[in-house]
Amino acid sequence: MRTLFVLLDKEVRQFFRNPFLPRMVVLFPLLVMLVIPWITTFDVRHIGVAVVDHDRSEVTARLITKIGASDYFSLFDVVDDYTSALRHLEAGEVDAILEIPSGFGRGLELGTPERVTISANGVNAVKGSAGMQYLIRVVTQTCSELQAERGIPSLADAVVVQNRYNPTLEYRNFMLPALMIMLLIMICGFLPALNLVGEKEAGTIEQINVTPVSRFTFTLAKLIPFWLVGFVVLTIAMLLAWAVYGLTPAGTIGAIALAAALFVLTMSGIGVVIANYSVNMQQTMFMMYFFVMVFVLMSGLITPVESMPEWAEWITRFLPPRYFIDIMRAVYLKGTTIAELGWNYGALALSAVIFDLWAALSYRKQA
Amino acid sequence: MKAIEADNLSKRYAKTEALCGVSFEVEEGELFGLIGPDGAGKTTLFRLLTTLIVPDGGTASVGGLDIVRDYRRIRELVGYMPGRFSLYPDLSVEENLAFFAALFGVRIADNYELIAPIYRQIEPFRRRRAGKLSGGMKQKLALCCALVHRPSILFLDEPTTGVDAVSRSEFWDMLFELKARGISMLVSTPYMDEARRCDRIALIDRGSLLGIDTPGGILHRFREPLYALSGDDMYGLLIEARRASGIRKCYPFGAAHHLIATSDFDPTAFVRELAARGFQKVEIVPTEPGIEDVFIQLMHHE
Numbered sequence: 001m002r003t004l005f006v007l008l009d010k011e012v013r014q015f016f017r018n019p020f021l022p023r024m025v026v027l028f029p030l031l032v033m034l035v036i037p038w039i040t041t042f043d044v045r046h047i048g049v050a051v052v053d054h055d056r057s058e059v060t061a062r063l064i065t066k067i068g069a070s071d072y073f074s075l076f077d078v079v080d081d082y083t084s085a086l087r088h089l090e091a092g093e094v095d096a097i098l099e100i101p102s103g104f105g106r107g108l109e110l111g112t113p114e115r116v117t118i119s120a121n122g123v124n125a126v127k128g129s130a131g132m133q134y135l136i137r138v139v140t141q142t143c144s145e146l147q148a149e150r151g152i153p154s155l156a157d158a159v160v161v162q163n164r165y166n167p168t169l170e171y172r173n174f175m176l177p178a179l180m181i182m183l184l185i186m187i188c189g190f191l192p193a194l195n196l197v198g199e200k201e202a203g204t205i206e207q208i209n210v211t212p213v214s215r216f217t218f219t220l221a222k223l224i225p226f227w228l229v230g231f232v233v234l235t236i237a238m239l240l241a242w243a244v245y246g247l248t249p250a251g252t253i254g255a256i257a258l259a260a261a262l263f264v265l266t267m268s269g270i271g272v273v274i275a276n277y278s279v280n281m282q283q284t285m286f287m288m289y290f291f292v293m294v295f296v297l298m299s300g301l302i303t304p305v306e307s308m309p310e311w312a313e314w315i316t317r318f319l320p321p322r323y324f325i326d327i328m329r330a331v332y333l334k335g336t337t338i339a340e341l342g343w344n345y346g347a348l349a350l351s352a353v354i355f356d357l358w359a360a361l362s363y364r365k366q367a
Numbered sequence: 368m369k370a371i372e373a374d375n376l377s378k379r380y381a382k383t384e385a386l387c388g389v390s391f392e393v394e395e396g397e398l399f400g401l402i403g404p405d406g407a408g409k410t411t412l413f414r415l416l417t418t419l420i421v422p423d424g425g426t427a428s429v430g431g432l433d434i435v436r437d438y439r440r441i442r443e444l445v446g447y448m449p450g451r452f453s454l455y456p457d458l459s460v461e462e463n464l465a466f467f468a469a470l471f472g473v474r475i476a477d478n479y480e481l482i483a484p485i486y487r488q489i490e491p492f493r494r495r496r497a498g499k500l501s502g503g504m505k506q507k508l509a510l511c512c513a514l515v516h517r518p519s520i521l522f523l524d525e526p527t528t529g530v531d532a533v534s535r536s537e538f539w540d541m542l543f544e545l546k547a548r549g550i551s552m553l554v555s556t557p558y559m560d561e562a563r564r565c566d567r568i569a570l571i572d573r574g575s576l577l578g579i580d581t582p583g584g585i586l587h588r589f590r591e592p593l594y595a596l597s598g599d600d601m602y603g604l605l606i607e608a609r610r611a612s613g614i615r616k617c618y619p620f621g622a623a624h625h626l627i628a629t630s631d632f633d634p635t636a637f638v639r640e641l642a643a644r645g646f647q648k649v650e651i652v653p654t655e656p657g658i659e660d661v662f663i664q665l666m667h668h669e
Contacts, residue, residue: 006469010458017457203453207512210417210447211470212439 003213007221011195015225021191029183029233033240036179037172044130045071048094050085051078057105063142067098072134089121096120096131098139108143109150176247177328178301180237181263181321185295188230188264190288192222193271197284200275219360223268230264231257250335256328258338262348263324269355276362295321320351368431370395370520370551371416375425378411385411387574388425393553398546400565401555402658408574409555410450413524416553417447430520443471446518448509450525450555456498460489460508463497464515471516478517481548485541486511503534510541521545523554527561539564559658570662577665582658589656589664591615594634595623598641598649607641618663625660626651 015021049067053060068075076094079085085097099117107113118135120128199205208218238256241247249256270291278284296302298312299321305313316322323344330336338345371393378386386408393399401409414420416429418438427434430444454463464486468475479486489504489511497508506526513521523542527535539561542552554565562568563582570577570585578585596617598604605624608617613632617624628634634651641649 003470003472006466010455010462010466013462014455014457202456203449203451204455206419206449207447207453207467208470209419210442210445211467212442212472213470 004217004221007213007217008224011221011225015229025187025229025232026236028187029236030240032179032183033176033237034244037175037245040171040175044127044134046074047072047096047127047131047134048076049073049131049135050076050088050094050097052080052082052085052097052099053078054080054102055100055104059105059108059142059146060100062146063098063100063139066138066142067135070134070138073131073138086119089119092121094121095124095127096135098135108146113143172245173247173333174329176241176245177332178325180234180241181301181324181328182296183233183237184230184260184264185267185292185321187233188226188267189271189292191229191271192226192268193275193284193288194281195226196222196272196275197278197281201280215363216360219272219356219363222272223265223356223359226268226271227261227264230260230268234260247332249332251331251337255331255336255338255341259324259327259331259345259348262345262352263320265352266320266348266355269352269359272359273355273362276359276364295319298322300325320348320355323347323351368395369393369428370397371399371427371429371553373412373416373425373427376412376415376422376427377424378408378415378420378422384574386415386422389571389574389576390425391569391576391579393551394566395551396546396549398542398552398554398564398566400562400568401553401571402557402559402562402568402662403555403571404557406573407571409571410524411574412571413447413449413522413553413555417445417522418442443516444518445520445522446513446516447522448513448524448526450528452505452509454497454505454509454512457496459494459496460500461493463508464511467512468515473516475515478515481517482511482514484544485514502530503537506530506534506538507541510538514545519550521550521552523552525555525557527556527558535561559662562658568658570658570665572662572666577662585658585661586656589661591664592628592630592632593654593656593660594626594628594651595620595654596626596649596651597623599647604641604646604649607644607646611637611640613637616663620659625654627660627664 051060051064051067053064064075064078067073076088077085079088082097082099085094085099088094089097097117097119099119101114101116104114104116116139118132120132120135122128196205199208234256238249238253271288274287274291275284278287298308298316299305299319300316301321305316305322308316327336327341327344327348330341369392371391373392374390376386376389377384389408389412391399401412403409411420415422416427416434418429418434418441421435429441432441432444434441455466458466464475468477475482485507489500489507492500492504497505500508510523510526513523527538530538535558542554543564546552554561556562565582567579567581568585569579578588580588596604596608601619601624605617605619608614608624608626613629614626614637615629616627619625634653638649638651
């Protein structure tokens, strides 16, 4: 016990004497939480639209005004023929073309409307598909407005959409818990790994190895400091989410803290395992990047696990961040309780035990 | 009981044979020197005996304990000062010492009288970060850290490499004080002059011991005539001497070249011959062999 305290005391002193680490632990979450949420959004705006108007009726005029007024679109031009519109699309000046056939307005009044064509640039798949969706919505909306004015019942009101838990379908609310997790993956995975391999490179580990310190005590002393660092990072991130984006967890803070505690132990365990098997910084960094990449892309941080192919979904079961992400989103957005997420907490606890034990056992005082 | 006993120790790294069948004994309270060039296997031997690595063959015991079976108990018994400075550069002198003391479950005060003669020299800088110390002070701190738990056997791997001549001599004075307190020591060094201060030395090269003896005994092994050759064109002389008959070996040695000759070698005739070839101020005098000469001789006898 006393040895553990001595080792921890040494780690803390070294941490605060490092000119870089304490600042990074504060600045890194600040930067990530203040900058990234504004740029990782799938809400596409300012989609360039060219309208090919063969109809030139009151209806099309209204449609064009609507497109021009919307923040989602920037109306590039209204032209007479499709070829010149296509040229704009090819030049990259517009993202989508809306072609209105002649007789569209009259057909609408008679109840037999002509077909509207939308051509979208698929190179930027997100922008193209979003642009298409928005355009369809604008066209149907305008049509039903007109029909309503003329007393024709429209179908558009038949479906009512309600987004539970994230009422405005704000992508940011989906991303914020994910960003917190990314911070923990980066900081709590990399720091212990680099710390340990740093001792290898400096040779100080040799001096420790000739002492009677047990590998469990030594490993614990490498895990605990970063467990605390993880909580500091998470606190900063949660405060920012509340102060800047007004997002507070719908569930209890305790539910988040418990999951984070288990997850950070898992991540720092992984870091120490990797450092134990590598000889120098390069090897450690390379291995860490590999795992972080897999974690970020495959655990449902950005793309939902459910939309992955079945084999990939099967792999995600072995990725600890997956369970943490489920918990964070459920607690933050839905207010789910620990009991309801029992399976996820169990999986995280198991992974923490596995990786921390592995970390202690793979640490060799003797080669 | 011997302090250290090694019997046919072997260790290989991938394809290189770092140690091949090394056997020697260190008596209790003895200051035993391990002399050899870089890459001879000195550090491997140290790492084996301090239980950092396990041997591929042979056995060894430290303080009567087997290095494989009883490695835990050996760690409480020995002090190790690696060749490379490996204390925490971002901790102060005092913090490093207190840290290593605590890892062995003791306080600095417990064994203060043992380290005092050394520690007093660096005590004025006790709040300075270890990384900011000079080479000589680093080495004194490392020795303090290796001694703070009062080990009975001390392993010092090239403790004076990269340290100035005065500090080196001071360091050896300290080792003598420790020896007087009954601590057994295994010291490696590439410096032949330090070898003379050991009780016994072992010459090591390419993973094998070339001979074990007292420094004087080692010198007695050198039986062939040895001459020091000097002159204006030193390089030319080296080439000539290597080509001449009656000379076994010629190698640069400080300001002169040392010649190992056969018994029928005639130095005056050789000088005449050289003068005839246009060499100027050629001098050749018989000289006493040093440990280095013994080393070179043994190395080439294989």
